[in-house]
Amino acid sequence: MTIPLLDLSDRWFAGEGPEARTVVSSRCRLARNLAGVPFSRTAQPVQQEAVARRIADALSVEAGLKGFQRIELSEISTAERAILREAHLISPELERHADHCAVYLADNARISIMVNEEDHLRMQAIETGYRVREAHRAIDEIDSRLSRHLTYAFSPQLGHLTACPTNTGTGLRASAMLHLPGLVLAGRIDRIVKDIANNGYAVRGFYGEGTHSAGDLYQISNEVTLGKSEEEIISGLLGVVDQLIEHEHASRDELFAKRRPFIEDSIWRSYATLSQARLINSSEAISLLSRLRLGIDGGHFNERLTHHDLNRLLIEIQPAHLASRRGLTDADDESRDAMRAEFLRQRLADIVSSN
Amino acid sequence: MALHGHRLCDICNKARATIKYTRIDGDQVREMLICQACASEHSPLHRHSEAEVGGLQKLFSTLLKEKGASELAAKVEPTECCSVCGTPFETYRKTFLLGCPGCYESFADALTIDLRKIHGAITHRGKVPEGQAEEIEQRETIVGMKRQLAEAVEREDFEAAAHLRDRIRDMEREEETPPETP
Ligand SMILES: [Zn+2]
Numbered sequence: 001m002t003i004p005l006l007d008l009s010d011r012w013f014a015g016e017g018p019e020a021r022t023v024v025s026s027r028c029r030l031a032r033n034l035a036g037v038p039f040s041r042t043a044q045p046v047q048q049e050a051v052a053r054r055i056a057d058a059l060s061v062e063a064g065l066k067g068f069q070r071i072e073l074s075e076i077s078t079a080e081r082a083i084l085r086e087a088h089l090i091s092p093e094l095e096r097h098a099d100h101c102a103v104y105l106a107d108n109a110r111i112s113i114m115v116n117e118e119d120h121l122r123m124q125a126i127e128t129g130y131r132v133r134e135a136h137r138a139i140d141e142i143d144s145r146l147s148r149h150l151t152y153a154f155s156p157q158l159g160h161l162t163a164c165p166t167n168t169g170t171g172l173r174a175s176a177m178l179h180l181p182g183l184v185l186a187g188r189i190d191r192i193v194k195d196i197a198n199n200g201y202a203v204r205g206f207y208g209e210g211t212h213s214a215g216d217l218y219q220i221s222n223e224v225t226l227g228k229s230e231e232e233i234i235s236g237l238l239g240v241v242d243q244l245i246e247h248e249h250a251s252r253d254e255l256f257a258k259r260r261p262f263i264e265d266s267i268w269r270s271y272a273t274l275s276q277a278r279l280i281n282s283s284e285a286i287s288l289l290s291r292l293r294l295g296i297d298g299g300h301f302n303e304r305l306t307h308h309d310l311n312r313l314l315i316e317i318q319p320a321h322l323a324s325r326r327g328l329t330d331a332d333d334e335s336r337d338a339m340r341a342e343f344l345r346q347r348l349a350d351i352v353s354s355n
Numbered sequence: 356m357a358l359h360g361h362r363l364c365d366i367c368n369k370a371r372a373t374i375k376y377t378r379i380d381g382d383q384v385r386e387m388l389i390c391q392a393c394a395s396e397h398s399p400l401h402r403h404s405e406a407e408v409g410g411l412q413k414l415f416s417t418l419l420k421e422k423g424a425s426e427l428a429a430k431v432e433p434t435e436c437c438s439v440c441g442t443p444f445e446t447y448r449k450t451f452l453l454g455c456p457g458c459y460e461s462f463a464d465a466l467t468i469d470l471r472k473i474h475g476a477i478t479h480r481g482k483v484p485e486g487q488a489e490e491i492e493q494r495e496t497i498v499g500m501k502r503q504l505a506e507a508v509e510r511e512d513f514e515a516a517a518h519l520r521d522r523i524r525d526m527e528r529e530e531e532t533p534p535e536t537p
C-alpha cells in the first residue's frame with residue numbers, strides 16, 4: 001500500500017482566511033476512548049484490533065461520515081509514515097507505534113482521525129487562517145455522529161476519560177499557529193510567552209524548543225480541559241490570540257516605521273540566501289522563510305510569492321519529503337542539506353518566474 | 356500560595372507547569388510536567404514536537420543532579436494496582452498515563468489531587484455524548500434523589516423519605532431492564 005502523494009494545494013495550506021498575516025492555521029483536537037477497554041498503550045493486540053474494528057464500523061454506518069480514506073500504519077513504509085508526520089497528519093506517537101494504528105483522512109486532509117494513538121480516538125480538524133470555531137464545529141459534528149454508534153468512556157463527574165489526565169473532561173485541545181516575527185524582532189516574545197503561560201494557555205515553538213522557535217512560529221493552545229465548557233475553552237483561547245495578534249501588529253508597525261532599512265535588509269538577505277545557498281539545514285531554512293513571510297505581508301514581493309507557497313515550502317523542505325522527491329528513503333545530513341538547498345533554489349526560481 | 360490550583364514545575368517546583376515532557380530510555384517512557392522557563396533552559400524533547408532526544412537526556416541528568424535520585428524516588432506513592440486493568444499506580448506516576456477508564460476510580464484520591472492541580476477543577480462542564488446523555492441524566496437524578504432521601508431521613512420526614520425511596524426503586528428498575536430494540 002502506498003499513500004497517495006499529499007496534495008499540498010489542500011485547503012489548510014491555502015494561507016488564506018481571517019488574519020492570515022499572523023494566524024497560519026487553526027486546529028481543534030478531541031480525545032475519546034471506548035468504554036470498557038484499556039487505553040491503547042495498555043490494551044492487548046486483540047483489544048486494539050477490536051477497537052479499530054468498532055471505529056471502522058461506526059465510520060461506515062454513519063451516513064455523514066462517508067468518504068474517509070483509511071491508512072493502516074503497519075502497511076506503509078517508515079518513510080511514508082514520516083511524510084504523514086511532517087505534514088502534521090499523524091502524531092510522532094502514532095508514527096512510533098504502528099501496529100493496529102490507523103489514520104482516517106477526509107475533506108482534503110482537513111479532518112484526520114487517529115486510531116489507537118495514546119487514546120483510542122484522536123480526531124482533529126485543521127483550518128487555514130484564524131478559524132478556531134470553524135475547526136471546532138467540524139470536529140464536534142464528527143464526534144456527535146460517532147457517539148451514536150460508540151459508547152465512550154465517560155463519567156458524569158469527570159467527563160471523557162482519557163489516558164492522560166491533562167486531557168480529561170472535554171478532551172479538547174484548541175490551538176492556533178501564529179507567525180510572530182514582529183514580537184521576536186522587537187525582543188518582546190519572552191515576556192509575552194510567560195504572561196500567556198501564567199494564564200493557563202500553553203505556548204510552544206512550532207519548530208524547536210522553548211520560547212525560541214525557528215521560523216517565529218508559535219502554537220497557542222488551551223491547557224485546561226476539565227471544568228470548562230467547550231465554548232469557554234475556545235472563547236478563552238480566542239481572547240488570548242486576539243491580544244497576541246494586536247501586539248504583533250503593533251510591533252510590526254513600529255519596526256517598519258522606525259527600522260525599515262533593517263527589516264527590509266533582513267527580508268532581502270533571506271531571499272538571497274534561500275535562492276543561492278548550496279547547503280542549508282532545515283532550521284536555517286525555516287528561519288529564513290519566516291523573513292520571506294514577513295516580506296509577503298509587507299508587500300515586498302508584489303504577490304509573486306504567497307502565503308500558500310510558504311506553507312508548502314515549510315513542509316516540502318522536511319527530510320522525508322525531500323528524500324521521497326528523489327525516490328530515496330533516507331539520506332545523510334550533508335546530502336540532505338544539499339538537496340534542500342537545490343530544492344529551494346529551484347522552487348523560488350519557479351515561483352518568481354511563473355507569477 | 357499564589358499558584359493555588361495549578362501544578363508546579365517538576366524541575367524548579369516554583370513556576371506553573373505548562374509543558375508535558377517525555378523521556379524515552381530504552382523502552383521506558385517517563386513523562387513530567389515542567390514550566391516554560393525550565394523548558395527553554397533545558398531544551399528537551401516535547402512530546403508533540405520534533406526536537407532531539409539528546410536534549411532530554413541532558414534535562415534528566417540535570418534534574419537528577421539538582422534534586423537527587425532518592426528524592427525523586429521518595430515522591431512515588433505506595434504500590435497499588437488498578438482493580439480493573441492491573442496497572443500499578445507507580446506506572447501512572449512514571450508515565451503520567453493511566454491504564455484504563457477504571458484507573459480513574461482505582462486511583463481516585465491521587466487523581467482528584469492531580470486533576471485539580473492541572474485543571475483547577477474536578478467537575479466536567481462540557482459536552483455529554485449523545486448516546487449516553489439520557490442514561491447519564493437519569494443516573495444523575497438517582498444520585499440527587501438519594502441525597503434528598505438521606506436528608507429527609509435525617510430530619511425525620513418519613514413521608515417524603517418513603518416517596519423518594521419508591522421513586523428511586525422505580526428508576527433503578529428501569530435502568531436495569533435493557534431497552535427494547537426496535
Ligand atoms: Zn521550572
Ligand SMILES: [Zn+2]
Pocket residue numbers: 437438439440441442453454455456457458459461
Ligand atoms: Zn485501570
